[in-house]
Amino acid sequence: MKWRYFKQSVFFSLVRASALIITLALGGIIFYIFYNGYSVISWDFITKPPTDSMTKGGIMPAIIGTIYLTLGAIAIGLPLGIASAVYLTEYARQGKVVRAIKIGINCLAGVPSVVFGLFGLGFFVIFLKFGSSILAGSLTLGFLILPTIIGASEEALKSVPQTFREASLSLGVSKWQTTYRIVLPNALSGILTGSILGIGRAAGETAPIMFTAAAFFTSKLPGSVFDEVMALPYHVYVLSTAGTNIEATRPIQFGTVLVLVAVVLGIDLIAIIIRGYMRRNKRW
Amino acid sequence: MVVMGGKEIIQLDDVNFYYGECRALSNISMKFVKNKVTAHIGPSGCGKSTLLRVLNRMNDLIDGTKVEGKIFFEGKNIYAPDVDPVEIRRKIGMVFQKPNPFPKTIYNNISYGPKLAGLGVEDMDTLVEQSLRQAVLWDEVKNILNKSAMNLSGGQQQRLCIARALAMKPDVLLMDEPTSALDPISTAKIEELIEALKKDYTIIIVTHNMQQAARISDETAFFYMGNLIEYNKTEKIFTNPDMKQTEDYITGRFG
Numbered sequence: 001m002k003w004r005y006f007k008q009s010v011f012f013s014l015v016r017a018s019a020l021i022i023t024l025a026l027g028g029i030i031f032y033i034f035y036n037g038y039s040v041i042s043w044d045f046i047t048k049p050p051t052d053s054m055t056k057g058g059i060m061p062a063i064i065g066t067i068y069l070t071l072g073a074i075a076i077g078l079p080l081g082i083a084s085a086v087y088l089t090e091y092a093r094q095g096k097v098v099r100a101i102k103i104g105i106n107c108l109a110g111v112p113s114v115v116f117g118l119f120g121l122g123f124f125v126i127f128l129k130f131g132s133s134i135l136a137g138s139l140t141l142g143f144l145i146l147p148t149i150i151g152a153s154e155e156a157l158k159s160v161p162q163t164f165r166e167a168s169l170s171l172g173v174s175k176w177q178t179t180y181r182i183v184l185p186n187a188l189s190g191i192l193t194g195s196i197l198g199i200g201r202a203a204g205e206t207a208p209i210m211f212t213a214a215a216f217f218t219s220k221l222p223g224s225v226f227d228e229v230m231a232l233p234y235h236v237y238v239l240s241t242a243g244t245n246i247e248a249t250r251p252i253q254f255g256t257v258l259v260l261v262a263v264v265l266g267i268d269l270i271a272i273i274i275r276g277y278m279r280r281n282k283r284w
Numbered sequence: 285m286v287v288m289g290g291k292e293i294i295q296l297d298d299v300n301f302y303y304g305e306c307r308a309l310s311n312i313s314m315k316f317v318k319n320k321v322t323a324h325i326g327p328s329g330c331g332k333s334t335l336l337r338v339l340n341r342m343n344d345l346i347d348g349t350k351v352e353g354k355i356f357f358e359g360k361n362i363y364a365p366d367v368d369p370v371e372i373r374r375k376i377g378m379v380f381q382k383p384n385p386f387p388k389t390i391y392n393n394i395s396y397g398p399k400l401a402g403l404g405v406e407d408m409d410t411l412v413e414q415s416l417r418q419a420v421l422w423d424e425v426k427n428i429l430n431k432s433a434m435n436l437s438g439g440q441q442q443r444l445c446i447a448r449a450l451a452m453k454p455d456v457l458l459m460d461e462p463t464s465a466l467d468p469i470s471t472a473k474i475e476e477l478i479e480a481l482k483k484d485y486t487i488i489i490v491t492h493n494m495q496q497a498a499r500i501s502d503e504t505a506f507f508y509m510g511n512l513i514e515y516n517k518t519e520k521i522f523t524n525p526d527m528k529q530t531e532d533y534i535t536g537r538f539g
Contacts, residue, residue, distance in 0.1 A: 093347055095347075163380065163382065163384035166342065166384070167380065167385075167386065168386070169342065169345065169373065170342060170373055170377065170449070171373065171374070171396070171400075171448065171449065171452055172370050172371065172372075172373040172375075172401050172452060173370070173396070173397060173400045173401060177400050181396070181400065182386060186387065
């Protein structure tokens with residue numbers, strides 16, 4: 001009897017320790033970034049462009065650039081992803097074709113981000129002549145996060161009870177109206193939950209925007225979607241590998257990362273608030 | 285074929301139904317009479333619910349199903365290629381086994397169908413009240429029309445679902461074991477309701493409850509293994525059935 005309790009407590013301790021390690025790792029990373037970067041954070045840092053060959057000044061153009069690119073990626077990835085998921089779960093006949101599409105989506109999720117970058121360069125920047133621009137970068141990032149959004153949307157759509165669909169259809173309401181009026185509204189909070197992951201990824205990726213959107217340095221803000229922008233992850237990459245004085249800009253690098261984390265959390269927070277608002281009326 | 289007195293509204297002509305390779309209904313030929321309550325009885329898996337869903341083409345939604353034969357609704361074959369199943373479902377309403385209101389307000393649950401079907405309702409308030417009154421729910425909900433339907437009790441939800449179906453002003457109401465998830469009091473209310481509704485509607489109800497079939501229906505059809513074994517006046521079925529199988533089932537010897 002005693003031995004059983006002992007085994008149980010050992011096992012519980014192990015699981016508890018595993019959970020703790022994850023929390024510690026996360027806490028450690030955040031603390032390390034904060035500790036190394038907080039000294040440069042100031043109002044000027046987030047509202048002024050870089051000066052003195054990017055060794056001084058702020059990172060405002062990169063913040064704006066990342067926000068534009070992320071919003072652009074959402075604007076492209078979310079509708080496309082939701083539409084694909086609606087097709088796959090609501091309309092497509094389950095069978096070989098659907099299975100092939102799903103395998104394709106999973107493969108897409110496994111494609112390294114630099115491949116997306118090169119694809120974006122070849123297709124959007126050069127072939128479609130968008131140039132290195134917000135448009136090309138957003139499209140590339142949009143495709144990058146597509147698998148995440150499709151996956152999340154499929155799960156959310158499947159979790160809408162079949163009885164809702166049946167009830168609507170039995171009233172002589174068409175399939176499209178049923179999808180639009182009943183299924184989608186009830187799936188939206190789930191779709192957003194899953195998409196938050198994709199949003200974070202879009203904001204943080206460097207490789208896909210390196211060739212398609214990000215500028216080494218520009219102090220002016222973009223005037224149209226065909227302009228290049230600075231972006232936070234790329235700025236960190238530049239400062240820590242190709243900057244004029246890598247050692248001296250260390251605090252700026254950490255400060256930039258800190259701001260990047262804050263921007264991602266900020267965008268997530270907006271999504272979480274929207275989701276919470278939608279969930280209020282959900283009960284089944 | 286069994287012939288009933290009265291004007292027929294639906295006629296099945298040698299109907300077979302398949303889920304993939306599996307035959308769920310075999311050579312069903314029968315007629316449903318207008319403004320009557322017809323009960324389908326039989327052991328689980330005998331095809332009675334399947335038959336119900338064939339009548340409003342709800343089985344279309346399941347991949348790999350196939351219907352053979354003809355089903356005439358007011359003289360027109362509803363499986364003819366030029367027939368839009370959406371139109372059929374407007375005229376043949378359905379109430380499901382488990383109450384399934386939408387996560388919307390009570391009012392919007394009722395107005396949803398007529399609004400989206402483009403029935404051109406001029407006075408939605410009146411239609412909502414009328415439908416809820418028909419389902420004997422109005423007095424209980426008239427002050428909470430803008431509250432979520434999810435707050436209602438199971439029995440109230442089921443009557444709301446009936447009201448929702450009635451708002452489309454269908455000719456036929458299909459009911460798939462509408463009281464199996466309800467307590468006895470709610471069941472009694474729904475049974476009373478069915479009695480009152482047959483004045484204006486043709487009702488086809490699937491039930492597992494033999495007493496219920498005996499209480500509320502005018503005609504009863506007994507199904508077994510996808511076959512229509514016996515179809516006759518309810519009184520006749522429950523007092524003096526022609527078939528031995530029917531008698532065995534209603535006396536509880538199997539099923």
